[in-house]
Amino acid sequence: MREVNRRQFLAYMGIGAAVGLVQSCGGGQGPIGMMMGGGGGGGTTTPGDPFQDPPLAQLTRNGNIVETSLSPMRAQATINGQSVTMMLYNGSYPAPTIRVRSGDILRVNFTNDLPANADITGTNVIGYDMSVTNLHTHGWHVSPSGNADNIFLHFNPGDSLTFEYDLSKQWGGMMGFYHPHNHGTVGEQFWRGLAGGALIVEDDTSELQNYEEHIMIITDISVSNGLPTEWTRMDYMRILGDTVMVNGQVNPVLNIQPGQVQRWRILNACVYRYLRVSLQNHTMYLVGTDDNLLDSPVQVNEILITPGERVDILVKADQTPGTYTFEDLNSNTPLVTVEYSGAQTNDSIPTTITSDIANWVAQLRQMDTSNLRQVTMTLNFVRGQGAINRQVFGQNTYILESPVGTYEVWTIVNQTGMDHPFHQHVDGAVILNINGGDPAYAQLYSTINGLKDTINVPPMGSVTMLVPVLDYTGDTVFHCHILGHEDIGMMGIWRRV
Ligand SMILES: [Cu+2]
Known part of the structure; x- marks a missing residue:
């Protein structure tokens, strides 16, 4: 993207600070919220239609081989009674929910059915072709390479591939989600409707099964x-x-x-x-x-x-x-x-609740981390672009090389005045400490036995996490999950060797 000048950059920073203020005063209702055009969905306080879950993806199962199809396309949805032309998986809004099990092999027949140069595609303001897409399975512990959770693939209109996700190392009892991850168009494609649930269900014996x-x-x-x-x-x-x-x-x-x-x-x-x-x-x-x-x-x-x-x-x-x-x-x-x-x-x-993973996380919380490799990453804006360690993705990308089969301690330092939810692919992390931001959030996630693949790094604050680099080798990424920030460069490559 073209660099913005210093005045625009400062304007961005000012917006960030104002948003914090709006949110902390429960805002969107006051003069600041109105001025910013922010806040809640005005005029939506009347109860609406009966609640509906997203539709289930149509799966064909043969033993542990499960097959489905996903095609992003231009399609209509009705939002608040108004017809809107969106980008939708299989034309469905919301997108179909994929429900599979630990040990399954999921094959997704994927075709990019987005039209080139249409009203919803064309080139976006940061110079990327909106008709190019791909597929990411957020939260799944699967290979980041080949035809699995490989976000370095690009699909032009008409391109297709059968993705294959081997879920033999993915436990049950989590909800991931799928969405495009083509750098430069992620945020806007997500905004236009491309996101769906991807659940790994737990065992039938779970205490939570019958609710x-x-x-x-x-x-x-x-x-x-x-x-x-x-x-x-x-x-x-x-x-x-x-x-x-x-x-x-x-x-x-x-x-x-x-x-x-x-x-x-x-x-x-x-x-x-x-x-x-x-x-x-x-x-x-x-x-x-x-x-x-x-x-x-x-x-x-x-x-x-x-x-x-x-x-x-x-x-x-x-x-x-x-x-x-x-x-x-x-x-x-x-x-x-x-x-x-x-x-x-x-x-x-x-x-x-029966959870082998929670028990494992409890053990990880007892681990002596002092001898582990310590990694510090900073989140920055550099001349209006997003950056990690002041390096902008795609220009001078920050690359972290981690050997698999090890544990590392990462400290993510937010050097900006905005919040950034930090997300790493492939492996969830144990949150050890959160410095700054909402005290209840910090207390919760630095004590419970839950792995996090996305964690908020408060403005001028930091998060320290124990990262199990379990097994899969290959290049993947970590980035800010305000996807616009990712598109302007707040992303780095995680090289698992
Ligand atoms: Cu961010």
């Missing part, structure tokens, strides 16, 4: 002339959609029986929006993080979910029957209206 389960993929969007808005240079730094949705619905109504426990698997698939979710008058029980089930539920009244993060929670309808709002406290935006209805029941929250 009514819902997937909540939270996105935001702004529409102009029947299209998701085209990004300006500024949008790469910061973009809040004016409509916030769960599974493509604005404030849908979800029924829960009095006394029932439901399991909600939530993904923040907004490009930039930080969600602080809470269910009015109810306690939530965190049972899983990005990459695994915990060993026991953790009670939370609210939880910060930054872009790319997932939470697996249980909620129990144990209050006076009525209607309660599941909302984003940062912007006072209702996400789902939860309505008690039906027969009284009395489900219980489990006291323990």
